[in-house]
Amino acid sequence: MAESLPLVFEGVEKRFGQTVVLSGVDFSTEPGEFIVLVGPSGCGKSTLLRCVAGLETISRGRIMAGDRVLNHLPPQDRGVGMVFQSYALYPHMTVAQNLAFPLLVRKASTSEQERVVADVAAMLGLEPLLRRYPRQISGGQRQRVAIGRCLVRKPEIYCFDEPLSNLDAALRAQIRVDIKNLQRRLRKTTLYVTHDQVEAMTLADRIVVLDKGIVQQIGSPEELYTRPANRFVARFIGTPSMNLVRGQVAHGMFSSGELKVRVARPDGPLVLGVRVEDVQILGGPGAAEPGAGEDPVVVPARIAVIEPVGESGYLHLDVAGAALEGDVQPGAPGSGSRHLLVASVPGRAVFSYSLGQDVSIRLNPRRCRAFHPESGAALSVDSGGDA
Amino acid sequence: MKPRTWEVIVTHAILLLASAATLYPVLWVLKLALTEGGQLGSDASLIPIPSHPSMANFVAFVTVRDFNGNPLFLYQLGNSLLVSATAAFIGLVFALTSSYAYSRFVFTGRKAGPRLMLISQMFPAVVTAVPLLIILDALGLFGTTAGLVLIYATGAVPFCIWMLKGFFDTLPRELDESARLDGAGHWMIFTRIMLPLVRPGLAVTALFSFMTAWNEFIMASIFIDDATRYTLPVTLQQLVGGFDPDWGMFAAGSLLLSLPVVLVFYLVQRHLVAGLTSGAVKG
Numbered sequence: 001m002a003e004s005l006p007l008v009f010e011g012v013e014k015r016f017g018q019t020v021v022l023s024g025v026d027f028s029t030e031p032g033e034f035i036v037l038v039g040p041s042g043c044g045k046s047t048l049l050r051c052v053a054g055l056e057t058i059s060r061g062r063i064m065a066g067d068r069v070l071n072h073l074p075p076q077d078r079g080v081g082m083v084f085q086s087y088a089l090y091p092h093m094t095v096a097q098n099l100a101f102p103l104l105v106r107k108a109s110t111s112e113q114e115r116v117v118a119d120v121a122a123m124l125g126l127e128p129l130l131r132r133y134p135r136q137i138s139g140g141q142r143q144r145v146a147i148g149r150c151l152v153r154k155p156e157i158y159c160f161d162e163p164l165s166n167l168d169a170a171l172r173a174q175i176r177v178d179i180k181n182l183q184r185r186l187r188k189t190t191l192y193v194t195h196d197q198v199e200a201m202t203l204a205d206r207i208v209v210l211d212k213g214i215v216q217q218i219g220s221p222e223e224l225y226t227r228p229a230n231r232f233v234a235r236f237i238g239t240p241s242m243n244l245v246r247g248q249v250a251h252g253m254f255s256s257g258e259l260k261v262r263v264a265r266p267d268g269p270l271v272l273g274v275r276v277e278d279v280q281i282l283g284g285p286g287a288a289e290p291g292a293g294e295d296p297v298v299v300p301a302r303i304a305v306i307e308p309v310g311e312s313g314y315l316h317l318d319v320a321g322a323a324l325e326g327d328v329q330p331g332a333p334g335s336g337s338r339h340l341l342v343a344s345v346p347g348r349a350v351f352s353y354s355l356g357q358d359v360s361i362r363l364n365p366r367r368c369r370a371f372h373p374e375s376g377a378a379l380s381v382d383s384g385g386d387a
Numbered sequence: 388m389k390p391r392t393w394e395v396i397v398t399h400a401i402l403l404l405a406s407a408a409t410l411y412p413v414l415w416v417l418k419l420a421l422t423e424g425g426q427l428g429s430d431a432s433l434i435p436i437p438s439h440p441s442m443a444n445f446v447a448f449v450t451v452r453d454f455n456g457n458p459l460f461l462y463q464l465g466n467s468l469l470v471s472a473t474a475a476f477i478g479l480v481f482a483l484t485s486s487y488a489y490s491r492f493v494f495t496g497r498k499a500g501p502r503l504m505l506i507s508q509m510f511p512a513v514v515t516a517v518p519l520l521i522i523l524d525a526l527g528l529f530g531t532t533a534g535l536v537l538i539y540a541t542g543a544v545p546f547c548i549w550m551l552k553g554f555f556d557t558l559p560r561e562l563d564e565s566a567r568l569d570g571a572g573h574w575m576i577f578t579r580i581m582l583p584l585v586r587p588g589l590a591v592t593a594l595f596s597f598m599t600a601w602n603e604f605i606m607a608s609i610f611i612d613d614a615t616r617y618t619l620p621v622t623l624q625q626l627v628g629g630f631d632p633d634w635g636m637f638a639a640g641s642l643l644l645s646l647p648v649v650l651v652f653y654l655v656q657r658h659l660v661a662g663l664t665s666g667a668v669k670g
C-alpha cells in the first residue's frame with residue numbers, strides 16, 4: 001500500500017459573505033493519522049471537511065495533501081473520500097450499483113467493477129445485501145455501504161462527518177470499532193467529525209477542538225483531558241466536565257468560599273479547574289487517603305445530588321460560598337447543577353452515601369489546573385504538574 | 388388506536404355527503420349525454436338517471452362530418468392530442484436542463500429567473516393574445532397547428548421549470564456532492580442520479596402541462612378558424628354557442644374529452660405516490 005499523505009492547513013479561513021465560519025486554521029497531521037474534530041454544533045466542523053473535500057472553496061490560506069496544494073483542484077482530483085452523516089446513498093441503485101458507481105464513472109471494465117465490489121463487500125460484510133436497495137436495509141447497513149463506496153474510490157484522505165450519529169448506541173459502538181480497525185489497516189490520513197466524547201477519545205490519535213471557527217487545542221486525548229489549553233477545552237472535553245471554580249489566590253492558597261486548595265500561583269483572581277476524579281471524599285469507601293508528608297486542606301461539603309451511572313457514580317457537593325461555573329454540555333451525567341462541585345466515586349461506593357450527608361473533601365493539589373479569569377487561557381501551575 | 392364506532396359513522400357520513408355533492412353534477416352530465424335530444428332545464432326530476440338511455444349523442448359527436456365528408460371528430464381528436472403532447476414534450480425538454488441549473492448552479496439571476504416565470508403565469512392568457520397574434524402573423528404561422536403548438540409550448544416551459552425546480556430542490560444536496568466526489572461530471576450527475584430520482588416529478592409536470600393544453604380553449608378559438616384544425620374544446624363550444632344549442636351532444640363531448648385525462652391520471656398515480664427517494668438519507 002502506498003505511503004499515506006499528511007494533511008496540512010495553513011492559515012485557512014472560510015467566509016460565507018460576511019460571516020466568518022473558519023479563521024486561522026493552522027495545523028498539520030502526520031501521514032496516516034486519525035484526527036477527530038470536535039466542537040459545539042455550528043462551530044465549522046462540517047465546513048472544514050467540505051473545504052478539504054473541495055465542496056467549498058476556502059477564502060484564504062492553503063490546504064495541502066503532502067506537497068500538493070488542493071485549493072483549486074476539483075473534488076474528484078483531490079483524492080479525498082467523504083462519508084456523509086446522511087449516508088447519501090443513491091436510492092435508485094442497488095447496494096452493488098452504489099458501490100460500483102465510482103468505478104462506473106471512471107469507465108472501469110465490468111469485470112473490474114465486479115471484483116472491487118466483491119472485495120469491498122467482503123471486507124464490510126455486505127455480500128448478502130448487494131442486490132437490495134438502500135430503503136430495504138437498516139441504518140447500520142446503509143452506513144457500511146456508504147463507507148464501502150468511499151473505500152472503492154481509493155482516496156488518500158478520508159473524511160467522516162458524524163457518520164454514526166443516526167445510529168443507536170449498540171450499533172454505534174460496533175461500527176466505531178469497525179472504522180478504527182479499517183483505518184489501522186489502511187493507514188490513510190483521516191478526518192473524523194463527531195460530537196460524541198467516547199467516539200472522539202477512542203478513535204483519535206489526536207483531537208482538534210474547534211469553537212467559533214477557531215482551533216482551541218490540538219492534542220492526544222490524554223493531553224486534552226489532563227492539560228486543556230483553555231477553559232473552553234476544559235469544559236468541553238470529558239464527561240462529566242471539569243469543575244471550574246472562580247476564586248482568589250492569597251499566599252499560595254486558592255479559596256472560593258469554603259473551598260480551598262494549595263496552588264503555586266501569585267496572588268490575585270484565578271479560575272481553578274479540577275476533574276471529578278480529583279475531588280477526593282475523605283474517610284468514605286473507595287476514597288484515597290492524602291499522601292504522607294502532604295499538608296491536606298480539608299473542606300466541608302454536603303451531598304446534594306447522587307447520580308449512580310454504572311461503573312462509577314457522581315456526587316454533587318454543596319460547598320458553602322464556592323463559585324462554580326456553568327455547563328458546556330447540559331444533560332450529560334455529572335452536569336446540571338451549576339453551583340455544585342462534582343466528584344466521582346467508584347460504582348458501588350455511590351450507594352453508601354445519602355442525600356444531605358456531610359462529608360469532608362480534598363482537592364488533589366497536583367492535578368488542579370489554573371486558568372486566566374478573563375482570557376480563559378491555561379496558566380502554569382509549577383507545583384509539580386501531573387501525578 | 389382503533390377509532391370508535393361513532394367516529395367511523397360520522398366520518399363515513401361526511402365522506403358520503405361530500406362524494407355525493409361532487410358526483411351529483413357529473414351524474415347529471417352523464418344523464419344529459421345519455422338522453423337523446425336532451426335539453427337543459429327540460430327535466431324536472433331530481434334523480435340523475437336517464438329514463439331511456441341512448442348512445443345517440445355520443446355517436447353523433449363522434450361521427451359528425453363536414454361538407455367535404457371529413458370525419459371531424461377524428462381530425463380534432465388528432466389535433467388535440469398532437470398539440471397537447473407536443474407542447475408538454477417541448478416544455479419538459481427545455482425545462483429539465485434549465486430547472487436543474489436553477490436548482491443547483493450559482494449564477495446571477497438564479498433567484499430572479501424563477502420568480503419572473505411565476506409572474507408570467509399570473510396574467511390571464513388573453514392578455515397576450517394580441518401580441519401573439521402579431522408574432523404568429525409575422526412568422527406566417529397564423530391559423531396553423533404549429534402556431535398553436537408554439538403558443539402552448541412557450542406557456543408550458545416556465546410552468547415546467549417552476550414545477551421541476553421544486554422537485555430538484557427536494558433531492559438532497561449530499562447526493563450530487565457524493566457523486567462529484569465519485570468523479571462524476573455535471574452531465575453524469577444529471578442523467579445518472581438526478582433524472583431517475585426526479586421521475587415522479589416529471590410525470591406530474593408532464594401531466595399538468597398536457598392537461599393545460601388539452602383543456603385550453605381561448606387561444607385555440609382565436610387562432611384557428613378551420614374546423615379540421617380545431618381542437619376538441621373549440622368544437623364543444625361551437626355546439627352550444629349558436630342559436631340551437633345541443634346540450635346532449637355537448638355533454639357527451641365533454642365526457643369524451645375528459646376521458647384521456649382520467650386515463651392518464653390513472654396511469655401515473657403510481658408515480659404520484661411519494662417514497663421513491665426514501666432510503667437516500669437517514670434511517
Ligand SMILES: Nc1ncnc2c1ncn2[C@@H]1O[C@H](COP(=O)(O)OP(=O)(O)O)[C@@H](O)[C@H]1O
Pocket residue numbers: 016019021039040041042043044045046047048
Ligand atoms: N452555505 C452556507 N452559507 C452560509 N452559512 C453557512 C453555510 N454553510 C454553513 N454555514 C454556517 O457556518 C457555520 C458552521 O457550520 P457547520 O460547519 O455546518 O457547523 P458544524 O458542522 O460544526 O455543526 C454555521 O453557523 C452555519 O450556519
Ligand SMILES: [Mg+2]
Pocket residue numbers: 045046047161
Ligand atoms: Mg456538521
